[in-house]
Amino acid sequence: MKKFFLTNVLLLSMFFIKTSEAQSYTNLGDVQTDERAFYTMTKQMSQFMSRFNYEEDQYGTKISPESPDYRDRMKRKTVLPLLFDMDNPRTNGSLRDFFIADLTEKDANYFEFLGGKWYSEVSATFKMNGEKVDISMIFTIEQENLGSKWVLTNVYFSDFSKLFPKGDIAEQQKHFLHPMSHELDFMNIYKIFKTPESIEYYASNTYSPDYLSIFFYEVKCGNLVFEKVNSEKFHVFQIDNWYFEVSWFNREGLNTGWLISNLVFLKDDEKEELLKFYQPNINK
Incomplete structure (x- = not known):
């Protein structure tokens, strides 16, 4: 026992x-x-750039500019696929492979911090007349003296867009001042203010609404009060014939952090109109 x-x-x-x-x-x-x-994990946008250019490997090890591996095209090919959202068919297929092949065909097409034509879109909550509203603010990097800074270039707010609805051509053509109005001391100028909702039709054909100035005005008047930032993503037009978005993915696994969430093959001449939304005065 x-x-x-x-x-x-x-x-x-x-x-x-x-x-x-x-x-x-x-x-x-x-x-x-x-x-x-x-x-x-691609923890910061600067780290995304370093890995995109192969100035850092996929494990976070920095590569010296003196090293033969620095921006090595073949090794860059192995890291670039890891910078895409692998759960998205649009960023995990033939278009992605075409993009990577195009990037690594020659020693060019690197993502530069001061290279211009990349923007941060910050979605934030404001209070307007006591009610919560969502506004997207667009920022870009601007060089100043020996440094650089983020500057506001545009905003998107649906209430601002509603102020300037795009009527049809026939409707717009009804609103004009006769070319001889000056001979009558502009006695017919009352027409402009009779229909205030259409006042912009009396502006030049080259006129476009300046939403950023309206935004500044509403903030200065105390009508818009900032509350919090909700999210951020980046829009990159810097690469020849391509546009892509970079978004934050907080999830389990190895495909996390700042990743490419959208990819579009876009000829450089087609980018011009789209860029006007992000930076209306880009050509001035």
């Missing part, structure tokens, strides 16, 4: 030791997985 008892105790001890070992290995595996996920 005593021998039987000792045997059971020994077996139980072995079971607990094995269980503890298994738990230790599992915990060690979790730590290793978490550590790998931490290093592979």
Whole structure:
């Protein structure tokens, strides 16, 4: 009986030791997985740029500009696919492969911080006349003296857009001042103010609404009060014949952080109209 008892105790001890070992290995595996996920995550936009250009590898190791591996085209090909949202068919297929092949065909098409034509879109909540509203603010990097800074270039707010609805051509052509109005001391000028909702039709054909100035005015008057930032993403037009968005993905796994969330093949001459939304005075 005593021998039987000792045997059971020994077996139980072995079971607990094995269980503890298994738990230790599992915990060690979790730590290793978490550590790998931490290093592979693209944690900052500057890190995204470095990996995009292969100035840093996929594990966060910086590559010296003197190293032959710096911006190496073949190694860049292995890192670029990791910078795409792999859950999105649009950024995980043939278009992505075409983009990578185009990028690495020659030593060009790098993403430069001061290269221009890339924008941050910041979605924020404001209070307007006591009600919460969402406004998107567009920023770009501007060089100044020996440094640089983020500057506001445009805003999108649906209420501002409603102030300037695009009527059809026939409707617009009804609103004009006769070319001889000056000979009558502009007695017919009352027409402009008779229909205030259409006042912009009396402006030049080259006129376009300046939403940023309206935004500044409403803030200065106290009608718009900032509350909080909701989200941020980036729009990049810098690469020849391409446009892509970079968004933040906070999730488990190795495909996390700042990743390409949208990709469009866009000829440079087609970019001009689109760029006017992000930076209306870009050609001035």
